[in-house]
Amino acid sequence: MDRVIMHVDMDAFFASVEQRDNPSLKEKPVIVGGIGERGVVATASYEARKYGVHSAMPMYIARKKCPFGVYLPTRHERYRQVSGEIFKIFYSITPIVEPLSIDEAYLDITDVPMKPMDVALYIKKKIKDNVGLTISVGISYNKFLAKLASDWNKPDGIKIITEDMIPNILNSLPISKVYGMGKKSVQKLHNIGIFTIEDMYKLSKEFCIEYFGKFGTEIYERIRGIDNREVQIARERKSIGNETTLKKDIKDKEEMKKYLKEFAHNIGISLSKKNIAGKTVTVKIKTSSFVSHTKSKTLNGYIKSEQDIYNAACEIIDGMELQDDIRLIGLTLSNLKENKIEQLTLDDFL
Structure with a gap:
């Protein structure tokens, strides 16, 4: 692989911080968010997700699905503090870090003098030992595939996607996994019988450009393992x-x-x-x-x-x-x- 890109994603971050700070919450369904009548779920622990609770769900629906869950308000200052500890570990590996959110980032580890798997294992152990949380890591030769890989074995997962795995490893995945595909685009393709990435291979480049507009070329290339985006050290506020x-x-x-x-x-x-x-x-x-x-x-x-x-x-x-x-x-x-x-x-x- 010419480039080595890592995508790191904390597992159920807000809920995991709450469980770490209060050990009595471990292995319990913890739901963090706006706890008022009209609140929305920010993060649900994996124990809560088993009952169908997920982020962005209205809190009243979450309570119906998981009435015995532990419902907590967000503590953003605490989450920022823990996030700072985690990002210090990322920067100890490489200065080329692109934060995506408080609990997610891309790292370019191309020039790190360690095997990619060793870097991943080091980061996971360091965060577990120093911060007490788990993280899922994906490694590949571009950003799209690295992010896809980090989601493969959650929680506490690790996966490498190499060039020789493309396109077979992508074929059975739902089209919603393609970065840049919104809900409306997914539904439009479902309406014409396109459900998996393998189905998308039947679409010509011209069709994608006409169908998705300016992002059509990128979507056409991504499902073929092409993504030339670089890890941006300073992300411009949009x-x-x-x-x-x-x-x-x-x-x-x-x-x-x-x-x-x-x-x-x-x-x-x-x-x-x-x-x-x-x-x-x-x-x-x-x-x-x-x-x-x-x-x-x-x-x-x-x-x-x-x-x-x-x-x-x-x-x-x-x-x-x-x-x-x-x-x-x-x-x-x-x-x-x-x-x-x-x-x-x-x-x-x-």
Whole structure:
């Protein structure tokens, strides 16, 4: 393998931290998230997953599926602290680390003077000994396959996918495993009888481009083991936003705008602190039946003020047709860039 990419993923991270901090919770179904009536599951331990509980599930459904589970609120500060300990171990191996989230990352270990399997075993042991948690590791020659491998034997798994295994090892996998395939794309392919990656091999490159747009070429190549993305040391922030699950469903747009104004205020503060601006405003809503909708507006120029963000958000919400009550609303500014302002000198006026 020319490149050696590792994908590391902590197992049920939030729940595992809770079980580690409170040994009486070990081997019990632990569900972490918003524990209120309208909360959502952030993480479920593997004991809870046996009952069908999973992340992003409404908490009231989780309680029906697992009424004897242990339900805990999130402790983000604690999770960040533990995450910091884990990432120090990653950086002790290589400086080429791309964090994907608080509990997940890519590592480029091409130049590490150890066999890939030895690196994986070292990291797993170090995290187990120092932090008391388990991690699943996937290794391959590109990011797509490394991430696929880390999910292969969860929890506490380890797997290497080499070039000679392609395409046979992928054939039986569901198309939802292909990075970049959203729920709508998966359903569209199901509608035409495409269910596995082997089925996707029947699709021409031209069909994929027409069907998936600009990502068509990447999807066509990925199922053939091609992914040229590099591990990015500094990941550029793509968006800044806020969202909230409402205490009660609403349908009045003026009431929604009160939340949008608060979000715009928070986003404006973040933009000012980071000295950045953006030009794409997106409003997200989730209906009482848990169907999500987003609508975006890309402006001609970059904006950073609370009022400009709020005005654009109001235009979007005014143009949305709302059939059902809304249980969640969110606002995001994306398409970001540094807000460079040149300092004028006396010479500019002479």
